[in-house]
Every structure is written in structure tokens, then in C-alpha cells.
Amino acid sequence: MAGKLTVFHAFRSKMNEKLLSKGNLQLKRFFNLDSQVYSDGALPTRTKELMGLVASAVLRCDDCITYHLIRCAEEGVTDEEFFETFNVILIVGGSITIPHLRRAVETLEEIRAQENRAASRKRRNGETGKQGKGEGRKGRVEEWEKRRKEK
Amino acid sequence: MAGKLTVFHAFRSKMNEKLLSKGNLQLKRFFNLDSQVYSDGALPTRTKELMGLVASAVLRCDDCITYHLIRCAEEGVTDEEFFETFNVILIVGGSITIPHLRRAVETLEEIRAQENRAASRKRRNGETGKQGKGEGRKGRVEEWEKRRKEK
Amino acid sequence: MAGKLTVFHAFRSKMNEKLLSKGNLQLKRFFNLDSQVYSDGALPTRTKELMGLVASAVLRCDDCITYHLIRCAEEGVTDEEFFETFNVILIVGGSITIPHLRRAVETLEEIRAQENRAASRKRRNGETGKQGKGEGRKGRVEEWEKRRKEK
Amino acid sequence: MAGKLTVFHAFRSKMNEKLLSKGNLQLKRFFNLDSQVYSDGALPTRTKELMGLVASAVLRCDDCITYHLIRCAEEGVTDEEFFETFNVILIVGGSITIPHLRRAVETLEEIRAQENRAASRKRRNGETGKQGKGEGRKGRVEEWEKRRKEK
Amino acid sequence: MAGKLTVFHAFRSKMNEKLLSKGNLQLKRFFNLDSQVYSDGALPTRTKELMGLVASAVLRCDDCITYHLIRCAEEGVTDEEFFETFNVILIVGGSITIPHLRRAVETLEEIRAQENRAASRKRRNGETGKQGKGEGRKGRVEEWEKRRKEK
Amino acid sequence: MAGKLTVFHAFRSKMNEKLLSKGNLQLKRFFNLDSQVYSDGALPTRTKELMGLVASAVLRCDDCITYHLIRCAEEGVTDEEFFETFNVILIVGGSITIPHLRRAVETLEEIRAQENRAASRKRRNGETGKQGKGEGRKGRVEEWEKRRKEK
Numbered sequence: 001m002a003g004k005l006t007v008f009h010a011f012r013s014k015m016n017e018k019l020l021s022k023g024n025l026q027l028k029r030f031f032n033l034d035s036q037v038y039s040d041g042a043l044p045t046r047t048k049e050l051m052g053l054v055a056s057a058v059l060r061c062d063d064c065i066t067y068h069l070i071r072c073a074e075e076g077v078t079d080e081e082f083f084e085t086f087n088v089i090l091i092v093g094g095s096i097t098i099p100h101l102r103r104a105v106e107t108l109e110e111i112r113a114q115e116n117r118a119a120s121r122k123r124r125n126g127e128t129g130k131q132g133k134g135e136g137r138k139g140r141v142e143e144w145e146k147r148r149k150e151k
Numbered sequence: 152m153a154g155k156l157t158v159f160h161a162f163r164s165k166m167n168e169k170l171l172s173k174g175n176l177q178l179k180r181f182f183n184l185d186s187q188v189y190s191d192g193a194l195p196t197r198t199k200e201l202m203g204l205v206a207s208a209v210l211r212c213d214d215c216i217t218y219h220l221i222r223c224a225e226e227g228v229t230d231e232e233f234f235e236t237f238n239v240i241l242i243v244g245g246s247i248t249i250p251h252l253r254r255a256v257e258t259l260e261e262i263r264a265q266e267n268r269a270a271s272r273k274r275r276n277g278e279t280g281k282q283g284k285g286e287g288r289k290g291r292v293e294e295w296e297k298r299r300k301e302k
Numbered sequence: 303m304a305g306k307l308t309v310f311h312a313f314r315s316k317m318n319e320k321l322l323s324k325g326n327l328q329l330k331r332f333f334n335l336d337s338q339v340y341s342d343g344a345l346p347t348r349t350k351e352l353m354g355l356v357a358s359a360v361l362r363c364d365d366c367i368t369y370h371l372i373r374c375a376e377e378g379v380t381d382e383e384f385f386e387t388f389n390v391i392l393i394v395g396g397s398i399t400i401p402h403l404r405r406a407v408e409t410l411e412e413i414r415a416q417e418n419r420a421a422s423r424k425r426r427n428g429e430t431g432k433q434g435k436g437e438g439r440k441g442r443v444e445e446w447e448k449r450r451k452e453k
Numbered sequence: 454m455a456g457k458l459t460v461f462h463a464f465r466s467k468m469n470e471k472l473l474s475k476g477n478l479q480l481k482r483f484f485n486l487d488s489q490v491y492s493d494g495a496l497p498t499r500t501k502e503l504m505g506l507v508a509s510a511v512l513r514c515d516d517c518i519t520y521h522l523i524r525c526a527e528e529g530v531t532d533e534e535f536f537e538t539f540n541v542i543l544i545v546g547g548s549i550t551i552p553h554l555r556r557a558v559e560t561l562e563e564i565r566a567q568e569n570r571a572a573s574r575k576r577r578n579g580e581t582g583k584q585g586k587g588e589g590r591k592g593r594v595e596e597w598e599k600r601r602k603e604k
Numbered sequence: 605m606a607g608k609l610t611v612f613h614a615f616r617s618k619m620n621e622k623l624l625s626k627g628n629l630q631l632k633r634f635f636n637l638d639s640q641v642y643s644d645g646a647l648p649t650r651t652k653e654l655m656g657l658v659a660s661a662v663l664r665c666d667d668c669i670t671y672h673l674i675r676c677a678e679e680g681v682t683d684e685e686f687f688e689t690f691n692v693i694l695i696v697g698g699s700i701t702i703p704h705l706r707r708a709v710e711t712l713e714e715i716r717a718q719e720n721r722a723a724s725r726k727r728r729n730g731e732t733g734k735q736g737k738g739e740g741r742k743g744r745v746e747e748w749e750k751r752r753k754e755k
Numbered sequence: 756m757a758g759k760l761t762v763f764h765a766f767r768s769k770m771n772e773k774l775l776s777k778g779n780l781q782l783k784r785f786f787n788l789d790s791q792v793y794s795d796g797a798l799p800t801r802t803k804e805l806m807g808l809v810a811s812a813v814l815r816c817d818d819c820i821t822y823h824l825i826r827c828a829e830e831g832v833t834d835e836e837f838f839e840t841f842n843v844i845l846i847v848g849g850s851i852t853i854p855h856l857r858r859a860v861e862t863l864e865e866i867r868a869q870e871n872r873a874a875s876r877k878r879r880n881g882e883t884g885k886q887g888k889g890e891g892r893k894g895r896v897e898e899w900e901k902r903r904k905e906k
Binding site: 335336339340343344345349350352353354356357358360361366380382383386387389390391392393394395 | 486487490491494495496500501503504505507508509511512517531533534536537538540541542543544545546
């Protein structure tokens with residue numbers, strides 16, 4: 001089942017590279033800007049990636065949904081948080097978003113399966129392996145929240 | 152300038168009432184659901200209202216943007232946070248969202264003016280008046296964050 | 303309150319005329335086609351106008367909604383039918399359609415007020431005046447349904 | 454050729470089940486509401502499913518189109534009625550809907566093939582087999598129309 | 605009638621200024637990029653502004669349509685060219701774009717009226733005044749076409 | 756790799772034929788109109804096909820993008836011009852269009868590969884073979900530009 005994610009990553013990298021190598025300066029600038037806006041600021045990357053997920057889903061773009069699901073999972077978004085996000089998507093965007101949510105759930109399962117395989121690998125290699133489902137960046141987020149409050 | 156917000160609230164309440172009084176059970180259920188999805192859960196209301204703002208803006212609905220700007224401000228979203236949200240909207244949704252962002256900035260100014268008037272009133276009445284720009288619900292959010300971490 | 307409908311009709315006629323007088327043959331053909339597709343066929347005009355209303359609402363175009371509300375009312379669509387249609391719109395298109403439904407309810411009230419004034423006028427003039435709320439074309443529709451079954 | 458429909462049904466059921474088992478109460482409520490709005494009321498299910506088809510097509514969601522094509526066919530919508538509906542879709546939504554209409558025609562062919570196989574099976578089994586192309590629920594609709602007029 | 609354009613310009617400048625003064629670096633970069641992509645390159649500004657008009661119209665944003673109508677007129681787009689562009693918009697985007705085209709025709713009339721007033725003023729001041737309807741930048745475009753062919 | 760284009764053409768022709776053979780007069784008229792609006796007029800076909808590409812991309816329809824990429828290439832649009840067009844699409848439509856641009860670049864590569872194979876074939880057959888990348892209709896366009904200026 002990991003194939004879908006692998007295919008997504010492979011095609012995305014290959015074609016982004018082509019877009020950027022053939023594209024002019026303005027296209028490069030747009031791509032730069034596209035990664036800058038999700039960086040930590042007054043709002044943490046985690047919240048911005050969730051926003052990216054919501055925007056992608058109500059605009060109904062499967063590839064964009066897949067991308068932000070992956071990024072959100074890296075930012076430690078839990079299944080419970082994902083499903084609450086799906087509710088916001090569903091209520092704002094309507095039943096027309098349901099087919100995208102079905103595919104999102106499938107993608108999410110694949111992401112979790114990958115995370116689990118990675119965690120097993122780490123455990124076998126004697127590493128801590130404590131990073132379970134969607135808890136990857138939790139420490140980093142709490143760090144950020146602390147910093148923000150101190151401001 | 153406070154007129155725009157007042158007109159928005161007046162029309163919204165009047166017509167929602169008519170929709171609900173004339174509408175059937177299913178319409179009422181949709182409206183109920185619509186407020187439930189933004190309530191505190193795994194994700195705080197604040198984040199969900201920001202998601203609502205992003206969804207409204209990329210789908211380009213001025214009234215929905217106004218509504219979520221008001222709600223976000225009540226949840227203590229700061230100007231800096233709003234402008235980072237506008238960046239996500241702009242990059243995902245493109246320049247076609249700019250006219251909506253212009254109107255959003257105008258609405259935001261009006262919201263802040265109202266907050267300031269309310270704060271002055273409180274100060275004159277000997278109340279604490281400490282609640283400045285976008286800090287309304289901050290205590291409540293920190294409370295929520297603490298509870299979440301304890302889980 | 304009748305002003306909104308009057309303004310709508312006036313602007314619509316004036317600008318359609320300009321579009322058609324300045325526009326080329328292809329624009330005229332599109333406009334012709336646009337009225338042909340709603341004519342009675344295997345499906346009655348009434349159903350097609352309801353379809354037009356749904357399409358306009360999920361695509362969120364207030365002027366198109368107003369136009370199809372007027373046409374549907376002429377085809378005898380009742381308030382109960384309108385509100386069931388609003389439910390379909392709401393569930394497919396999501397809460398982003400709510401501001402349009404608010405304005406639709408306002409427009410519908412204005413349409414009914416006009417119908418009532420017309421009915422009063424008729425009664426005063428000794429006419430039958432039996433045509434009440436949204437029952438204008440009912441006879442015609444039943445006629446059509448009968449014809450369809452006989453086929 | 455029946456594969457496309459079978460795949461659609463299989464994926465849809467599997468993922469809906471997952472959405473509902475993992476999703477929270479609000480997601481379940483949305484799904485309930487989603488089936489309620491198409492039930493017989495002032496407007497018959499048949500008309501509402503046609504509305505669902507139009508909404509899905511102008512919002513350009515292939516899976517939603519497939520779903521409503523299937524449901525409309527179950528409600529006895531004939532080819533002639535489908536093609537008139539496609540006209541409304543095409544004129545409101547523009548040429549951007551054409552690729553979806555191409556796929557819709559392909560799906561419709563598959564649906565009719567299934568209906569024919571089911572009808573043949575019934576005939577072979579000595580059943581009435583009178584239910585031909587898109588006439589499945591005709592009796593039920595007439596029943597409903599009669600009831601509505603009696604009101 | 606010139607009021608509509610004046611109001612558009614005034615609000616646009618005022619709010620863009622606010623967006624840029626309050627906005628962060630990324631918002632400024634987006635705005636820069638937004639003007640860069642329409643500059644002369646392999647394709648002339650004129651063609652790109654027409655593209656901007658088409659994109660704005662099928663995405664149905666009145667303010668964006670107004671902006672690109674103004675820019676296209678400055679680039680010397682003629683009425684005949686505008687109406688052929690409206691045909692492309694209408695066929696791709698469907699009848700849902702018609703209300704926007706009605707308003708576009710109204711805006712175009714206002715633009716032409718302004719051009720005529722400017723031309724009269726020039727003539728009165730003894731200037732050449734040869735720049736009539738939509739011919740403003742024609743020399744510049746031919747210049748560009750010549751350069752492109754020489755490449 | 757040429758398979759994607761071949762599959763596209765095969766499915767498109769087959770289903771258009773079915774749409775037109777089963778569809779009624781109005782559907783045929785829409786299809787006629789759809790080809791008429793791209794014909795040479797005050798604006799050349801080339802510019803109109805580029806407009807069609809932009810409209811398809813901001814409305815995010817892969818099949819429509821593929822179709823207009825093919826037509827633009829036939830009209831002699833160069834890679835540099837395509838990438839400037841992609842910039843306009845990207846800035847107006849936002850990052851949500853990126854997955855479509857990725858697929859567009861892939862399609863464009865396939866189109867160029869086909870052009871190259873056709874050119875090689877011609878050279879082998881002793882034909883001029885001068886028609887390289889995207890220069891197919893260049894003579895015709897210059898012809899048209901000359902005619903337009905003479906008007």
C-alpha cells in the first residue's frame with residue numbers, strides 16, 4: 001500500500017525539478033514564497049500546515065491534500081486532530097468534499113503505516129522508538145508555544 | 152466606520168432567524184452542526200476559527216470572511232497572526248483572493264476600533280480594561296493548552 | 303422592498319441589450335442556447351429551473367440565484383419546495399452557501415410580496431385572483447405531467 | 454466494463470466505513486443529514502437526485518457525479534432526461550464541464566448494461582422483467598405525484 | 605458614471621497600502637511577483653493582461669475583472685477584441701459568468717468615456733489627441749512584435 | 756510515454772461522438788459554438804487558445820489543459836511562452852494550480868517528443884523538416900498580424 005505515497009513523492013520531485021529548471025525566475029520566486037509562508041512565525045508551522053490542508057480540501061485538490069497530510073503528520077498532528085479538521089472541511093465545503101476525504105483517510109492510513117515501519121526499524125536498531133502516531137514534533141511544538149508565551 | 156459590522160450583524164441575525172423559522176428540520180440540523188464543529192476539542196476553537204477563515208477566503212466569500220474575522224478576534228488572534236494567515240490564503244488561493252484581503256483588512260480595522268471603544272468604556276467604568284488588541288481569550292487558550300498536555 | 307427586484311430587472315435588461323447589440327454572433331448564439339435548455343422537454347421547465355437554481359447556488363452567484371428564484375416562482379414552486387432545494391444546496395455546497403441562502407430568502411420574500419400585490423390587484427379588478435403563493439403554473443405542470451405519462 | 458462501477462462501490466463503502474468508524478459524532482451527523490435531504494418531501498427524491506447530479510457536475514466532482522447517476526437511474530431517470538440535464542450543466546457550467554460529461558456518459562452506459570443484465574437474469578428466472586431502461590421506480594413516482602396533488 | 609472607476613481606484617490604493625504597510629515581507633514579495641508576471645517577455649504585456657482578464661472572469665471576481673479591463677484598455681485592446689475575449693470566457697465558464705460580463709460591459713463603457721474625456725482635453729490643449737479608443741499603446745506593441753520577430 | 760496523449764485522444768473522440776450522437780440539438784449547438792469561439796477574428800486563434808489554457812488551468816481541469824496545450828503547440832506556442840503563461844496561471848490561481856502545472860509540463864514534453872518524431876519522419880522522407888519545436892504555425896500567425904495591421 002505504500003506505493004501511492006512513493007509514486008506521489010517520485011512524480012512530485014521529478015516534475016517540480018523540471019518546472020524549476022525550465023521555468024523562469026518568477027516561477028522560482030513563487031516556489032520559494034510557497035515554502036516561506038508555512039515557516040514558524042507568530043503562528044507555528046503546524047497550524048499553517050493544517051490551514052494548508054483545509055484550503056486544499058475545500059478547493060478539492062487531491063495532490064495538495066496528500067502533500068499537507070504528509071506535512072501535518074510530520075508536524076505531529078494526531079488522528080483526532082485530523083478528523084476534527086475533516087469536520088471543518090466538510091461543514092464549510094459540503095458533501096462535495098467527501099470523495100476527497102475518503103482518499104485522505106486512505107492516504108493517512110498509508111502515512112501511519114510508514115511511521116510505524118520507521119518506528120519499528122528504530123526500535124530494532126536500539127533507538128528510543130518512542131515517536132509513535134503523530135507525536136513526532138510534539139516536543140518542538142511545546143517549545144514553540146513556550147517561546148510564544150514568553151514574548 | 153462601525154456601520155459595516157453593524158449592518159453585517161443585523162442582516163445576518165434577521166435572515167438566519169427567517170431561514171430557521173421557515174426552514175425544515177434538516178436546515179436546523181445543518182446550522183447546529185455548523186456551530187458544533189468549531190467547538191474546543193482535540194484542536195482549540197481558535198485554530199478551527201482560523202481554519203474557517205482560510206476556507207472562507209480561498210473559496211472567496213466576503214460574508215464568511217467577515218464572520219470568521221470577528222470570531223478569530225474574539226478568540227484573541229493578533230494582527231501578526233492574521234497577516235500570516237493572509238499569506239497562506241494568498242499563496243494557496245492566488246492573486247484572485249487579493250480583493251477579499253483588501254476588504255478583510257478594512258473589516259479587521261473596524262473590529263479593532265470596536266475592541267478599543269469597548270476597552271475605553273471598561274476603563275472609564277473602573278474595570279480592569281487590560282484586554283487589549285486580540286488578547287481577549289488568551290487566558291482561556293492557555294488553559295486549554297495546559298489541559299491538552301495533561302491528557 | 304420591491305426595489306431590489308426592480309433594480310435587478312432594470313440592470314439585467316439594460317446590460318443584456320448592450321451585450322447583445324455590441325456582441326458578435328457567437329454571443330447571441332450562447333444567449334439563445336441559454337434560454338432553449340430550460341424549455342419543456344423530457345423534463346419540464348419547472349424542474350430545469352430548479353436545477354438552474356441549485357447550480358447557481360453551489361457556484362455562488364447571487365444574480366443567477368435571483369434570476370432562477372424568479373423563474374421558479376413563475377413556474378409555481380412553493381416555499382416548501384424552495385426550502386427543500388435550499389437543503390440540497392446547503393448539504394452539497396456547504397456552509398459557504400449560507401450567505402447566499404440568506405439573500406435568497408430575502409429575495410423570495412420580495413417575490414411573494416409582488417405576487418400578493420398582483421393577486422390583490424386582480425381581485426380588485428374582479429378577476430379570479432385564485433393564483434396564490436407559488437401556484438401560478440400548477441395547472442400547466444399537471445398538464446405536462448399528464449402528457450408525459452401518455453407518451 | 455462493469456469494473457468501474459464495482460471499483461467505485463467497493464472503495465466508497467470501504468472508506469465511508471472508515472470515515473464513520475474513526476470519525477467523531479459530527480461527521481456521523483453530517484452523513485446522516487446528507488442522506489436525509491434527498492428523501493421524498495415536497496419534492497420527490499427523483500428531482501432531488503437530479504439536483505444532486507447538477508450540483509456535482511457544475512462543481513466538477515467525478516465521484517459525486519457517478520454516485521448521483523446511479524441514484525438517478527434507480528429513480529427511473531431516462532436517457533432523454535439525463536441528456537437534458539447534461540444540457541443544463543453544460544450551459545451553466547461551461548465547456549469546462551465537458552470532460553466530466555464524457556465520463557458521465559461512459560458511466561451511464563455501464564449503469565444501463567448492469568440494468569440490462571439484471572433484467573435478463575430476472576426474465577430467465579421467470580420474473581416479470583418488465584423493469585426496462587430507467588423505468589424502475591416509475592410506479593413509485595406516479596404514486597408520489599398523486600399523493601402530492603391530493604394534498 | 606465615472607464614479608465607479610474612481611471608487612475602485614481609491615479603495616484599491618488605500619487598502620493595498622495598508623496590506624503592504626501592515627503585511628510582512630512575504631506579502632510584499634507576492635505583490636512584487638504579481639506585477640512582474642505581466643511584464644513584456646516572450647509574450648507581450650497585452651496578451652498577459654488579456655489572460656489575466658480571462659482568469660479573473662472564469663474565477664468570477666469583479667474587482668479583478670475591473671482591474672484587468674483597465675490594464676487591457678491601457679494596452680490598446682479594442683472593443684472587438686474585448687468581445688471576442690468575452691466569448692471565450694462565456695464558453696469556458698458558462699452562463700454563470702454572464703452577470704460578471706454585464707458588469708464588465710458597464711465598466712468598459714466607463715473606461716471608454718474616460719478615454720474620450722482625456723482625448724478631448726488633449727485636443728483642446730493643442731496636443732495630438734490621436735490616441736482614440738483602445739489605441740493607446742499600439743505603437744509600443746508593434747515595436748515589441750518587431751523585436752520578437754528579429755530574435 | 757506517447758501513450759498518455761494517445762489515450763487522451765482516443766477517449767475524447769469516442770466519448771464526444773457518443774455525447775453528440777445521443778445528445779439533443781442543444782448539445783450539438785454548444786459543441787459547435789465551442790469550436791467557433793477559438794477561430795481567428797480580431798484576436799488570432801493562437802491568443803484564444805492561450806486564453807483557453809489559462810482558463811482551464813485556473814479552473815483546474817486536467818483534460819481541458821491537455822487539450823489546449825495540444826492546440827497551442829499546433830499554433831506554434833514556444834516553451835518560453837508556455838512557461839510565461841504558467842506564471843500567470845500560478846500567480847492568479849495560486850499554489851493550488853501547481854499539481855496541474857506538473858502534469859502540464861509532463862504533457863508538454865510528450866507533445867514535443869511527438870513533434871520531434873514527426874519532424875524526423877519528414878526529414879527521412881526528404882521533406883523540408885524545418886518545422887521544429889513550436890514553430891508550426893509561425894508563418895500563418897505573422898500573416899495574420901500583417902493583415903490585422905493593414906485593417
